[in-house]
Amino acid sequence: MSRLYGDPIEVWVRDGHPAQFVWRDRLYTVREIQDHWVVAREWWKTSDADPGERRFWRVGAAAGKEVGTYELRFDTASGGWLLLRAWD
Structure with a gap:
């Protein structure tokens, strides 16, 4: 079973x-590392020239x-990390 969080975290890379x-x-x-993927942010939903x-x-x-x-999750535009989900 997984749980959703969306908590900010500090990460060392x-x-x-x-x-x-x-x-x-x-x-x-x-x-x-079990999986890794990248999603481009929708440029029309941001005011930046580089939506990240x-x-x-x-x-x-x-x-x-x-x-x-x-x-x-790492957001390249903000530089912030979140813990989105955890499995037991």
């Missing part, structure tokens, strides 16, 4: 991929003994 992130005051270490894109990663990560699957 290594070789262009998320390596660690902090969510709800817990440090998670990415163990595997959204980069998504589905990762297996652990915080201590807690292991799970998480979907992370």
Whole structure:
């Protein structure tokens, strides 16, 4: 079962991929990249000349003994990261 969140997170990147992130005051270490995709933002919905894109990663990560699957999103226009979804 998955749960939707949309929580801002802090992410450390290594070789262009998320390596660690902090969510709800817990440090998670990415163990595997399960999927990665990029979605171009709709230029007509933004006022910028460069609307950017959204980069998504589905990762297996652990915080201590807690292991799970998480979907992370990076918005190139804002430079912000979100944790969108978590699976038990």
